[in-house]
Amino acid sequence: MQRFAAPAWLPGGHLQTIVPALWGRRVQGPPPVYRRERWTTPDGDFIDVDFQDAPAAGAPWLVLFHGLEGSSRSHYAEAFAEVAARRGWHFAVPHFRGCSGELNLAPRAYHSGDFEEVGWVLARLHERAGQRLHVAGVSLGGNALLRWAGEAGETAARTVHAVAAVCSPLDLAAGGHAIGRGLNRRLYTPMFLRSMKPKALAKWAQHPGLFDRDALLAARDLYTFDQLFTAPLHGFAGTDDYWRRASAKPGLAGIRVPALALNARNDPFVPAASLPAPAEAGRFVTLWQPAHGGHVGFPAVAVPSRMPLHVQAMPQAVVDWLAHPA
Numbered sequence: 001m002q003r004f005a006a007p008a009w010l011p012g013g014h015l016q017t018i019v020p021a022l023w024g025r026r027v028q029g030p031p032p033v034y035r036r037e038r039w040t041t042p043d044g045d046f047i048d049v050d051f052q053d054a055p056a057a058g059a060p061w062l063v064l065f066h067g068l069e070g071s072s073r074s075h076y077a078e079a080f081a082e083v084a085a086r087r088g089w090h091f092a093v094p095h096f097r098g099c100s101g102e103l104n105l106a107p108r109a110y111h112s113g114d115f116e117e118v119g120w121v122l123a124r125l126h127e128r129a130g131q132r133l134h135v136a137g138v139s140l141g142g143n144a145l146l147r148w149a150g151e152a153g154e155t156a157a158r159t160v161h162a163v164a165a166v167c168s169p170l171d172l173a174a175g176g177h178a179i180g181r182g183l184n185r186r187l188y189t190p191m192f193l194r195s196m197k198p199k200a201l202a203k204w205a206q207h208p209g210l211f212d213r214d215a216l217l218a219a220r221d222l223y224t225f226d227q228l229f230t231a232p233l234h235g236f237a238g239t240d241d242y243w244r245r246a247s248a249k250p251g252l253a254g255i256r257v258p259a260l261a262l263n264a265r266n267d268p269f270v271p272a273a274s275l276p277a278p279a280e281a282g283r284f285v286t287l288w289q290p291a292h293g294g295h296v297g298f299p300a301v302a303v304p305s306r307m308p309l310h311v312q313a314m315p316q317a318v319v320d321w322l323a324h325p326a
Helices: 013-023 077-089 115-129 138-158 172-179 180-185 189-204 212-218 220-231 239-247 247-252 313-323
Strands: 035-040 046-052 061-065 088-094 132-136 160-166 259-262 285-288
Touching: 013 180, 013 247, 046 077, 046 115, 061 077, 061 138, 077 088, 077 132, 077 313, 088 115, 088 138, 115 138, 132 172, 132 313, 138 160, 138 259, 160 313, 172 180, 172 212, 172 220, 172 239, 180 189, 180 220, 189 220, 220 239, 239 259, 247 259, 259 313
Parallel strands: 061 088, 061 132, 132 160, 160 259, 259 285
Antiparallel strands: 035 046, 046 088
16 A cells, blocks of 8 residues: 555546545445444443454454444445455444444443543453454544553554554544635535434533534534534543544554554644654554545556556455454
8 A cells, every 4th residue: 555546537636535435336245234232331322333244253353443424334344344344354334332222321422532432342352262363543532542552552452463554544633724725625524524413412412402403503614513512522621632532642652552653644634744764654654645545545547457446455455464464
């Protein structure tokens, strides 16, 4: 992936983000069939975990933490499911609270630095698997995963074989400001708010007075949404405090398990200037920073055909790395 190049007819980070998400082929056959479990959380809430079981009980495990407003049906999740199935691996997608199609119960949701939730999920999956896990996280999920790895330090290796973060905004302030400016603000901010606002309003209906409902209705960017909803519900003083404390980049050097950070340098959400340099990453972290790929796009075509476009190149490379981290 370090040398990944998108098709010449699909230039630029925006096209490489949008076209694969909407029209890229995710799987070679039917979409994955999941088996869902509902887990009660330590605080009495719940999360839903979708499983694709392997034929052999003792097969390796691949776990995927999805991105902002994602799910097991996101284009990248189904592509990872296909890769896991071809390898004969178990596959699990834990949904962050409120992302499985049903509103969670507690007066909270999820956030980019939700490393305690990630740790609880991984511990439970590790106990079930009876082996160390191969774990990937996409965008928000990848940042939370690397936050967990940094916090866990030496103990992470008891639970995971390796971890990988894909297109994650490891500097949340840089990513947050980028998505709130220019074309990004017109293309992507409304898309996210279109699902985030109704969920927040449903949360207010569950817990009246939890936040300023009228102010949230008027919010037009993610900074304001995080200021009114995400930050106060999860113990942060405000957006700036949230973005600073939840960012994985400052803790990369403390990671003590093989970790991969894959970021395209033309990602519209993650400015190239904000990406970690080798000196910031530490000796356990591998950096892949190809020029192309967009945000969780990485469009590819099967040679010699120029069509159809598919999105399996990235999951295949990431899982190859997780199996044998360099």
